[in-house]
Amino acid sequence: MASRRTRRPSMFDVARLAGVSHQTVSRVINHSASVAADTRRKVMRAIDELDYRPSNSARALASRNSRMIGLIAGGQRFYGPVTTIAAIETLARANELTLNVVLMHNVECTQQQFNGFCEPLLEQEVDAAIILAPTDAMFEAAIRAPLSQPRVIVTSSHGAMSIPEAMRLLPREKRSKTSCVGIDQYGAMAEVHRLVLDYGHRNVLYFAGPQDWRDAYTRLRAWNKACFSSPMSSVTVQCSSWDAGEAYQRMNHVLENIGRIGAKPPTCVICANDAHAIGVLRALHEHGVRVPQEVSVVGFDDMPAVDNMTPPLTTVRPDFDALGTQVMRDALYLMGKGPEAAFSISSHGIGLVPAKPVLRKSLAPAARA
Structure with missing residues (x-):
């Protein structure tokens, strides 16, 4: 920066x-x-x-209509936020609005730093603010930011602070001009669980993302809830990052432990993102474990090229284009420039865009009961 x-x-x-x-x-x-x-x-x-x-x-600050939208984005080095920003920009341009984008390192986010990023947007009197807040720290900073304009916060439904708790921090006049939009992570993980269970998998590893990221927290919470009342046994491998390299190292450690103590290996590995899945697949390959004949692997995000891996990766496809479109429609509604955005799913105080599993060859029926 x-x-x-x-x-x-x-x-x-x-x-x-x-x-x-x-x-x-x-x-x-x-x-x-x-x-x-x-x-x-x-x-x-x-x-x-x-x-x-x-x-x-x-x-022109005396004007009440700058025709500018401010966007503060964290997580910009990842596929989902980048795709979402592109969709927001497309709809903004179609409505003859200028998008003023500020990128920040969400890991380093403090309230003071976040407020500093808001300053140029306030100075330009933007008509609304859109905030991509993937982490707990950035989400809370976005809620507490001194913005008088309508704000749309793109985040996940669960985390250290729930959406209803966050909204209660806002004065009543700001609450009516604030909305939260995200991907239906909870529903997606429930569908992954049903799919894997239907394929006969009962002994599963779950690779979890960093828990200060709301996506990772929501996916793990949803996965554990689905497993709680099912015959599936799931062990969580906690990663501190989203990186393939860390998942590779942790999967190597798991496989070495299994070999040393003669434990029963899992029949399936569920990963909180596709990068984790790539690291897991490399470790399995280097240990001579066949995918999916011996162990199946499932990812999340449907990043470009994972359909051309060996084997092609079964994963979850969030509709990031639809997310960006819905976010911009919500901003237009709060600005008084369009109809209220309609969400097919709305729960936990947030409007949600669906995410669906995409079945490919890395998932197969369990080889062992």
């Missing part, structure tokens, strides 16, 4: 130096008569001292 020290002075810098609000600075810039003379002089001195030059958008 580029140092904030090198950027040009902003309206918020002027406001801090003058000891006033950024709205007051906006009124001075736009020659409003409602500003007291002493206050106007303080603001002008701060502008001169900082050599602040208002942008075109700053000069």
Whole structure:
């Protein structure tokens, strides 16, 4: 991330130096008569001292319609968020709206840092904010951010803080202008469980993603709930990242332990994402374990090219294009520019887009009972 020290002075810098609000600075810039003379002089001195030059958008702050949408995105190095952002941008452009994208490292997210990312959006008076918040820290920061505009938060249904708990943190006037949208992770994992159970698998490993990521938390919670009342025995292998390399190392360790103590190997490995599945498949191959004849493998995300692996990977396909479209429609509705977005699934306080298993050759009937 580029140092904030090198950027040009902003309206918020002027406001801090003058000891006033950024709205007051906006009124001075736009020659409003409602500003007291002493206050106007303080603001002008701060502008001169900082050599602040208002942008075109700053000069237009008095307008209630900037035709700009602010988007703050975490998780941008992953397939799902990138695809979702592309779909949001397409619909924004179709509605003659400009998308102002700010990318951040969600792992390093603090409230102060997040608020800093909001500053340029507030300065430009965006009509709405869309926030891709994959982690607990980023989700809570998005809820607590000092945004007066409508906000749509793209996240998962479960995590350290539930959606209803988060909404209760908001003042009533902001609650009505805030919505949460996500993928139906819970329903998808329930379908994976039914599919694997129907194939006769009873002894399963589940590779879980980092639990501060809401997707990983939701998928593990859904998987454990499905297994609780079924004849399937599932052991969780907890990963601290989404990386294939870590899954490869952990699967190697599992296989070595099985060989050393003579334990019964699993007949299926369920992975919280496709990268984990790739690492697991490599470890199985190097240990001479045939997939799917001896062990089946299932992923999540349907990343490009996993259908051309050996064997092609059974996985879950979230509709990221539909997610982006629904997010933008929700933003338009909250802005008063379109009908209310209709979701086929809505639970836990969040509108959800379906995700369906895609059956390929890495999943087969269990070789052992």
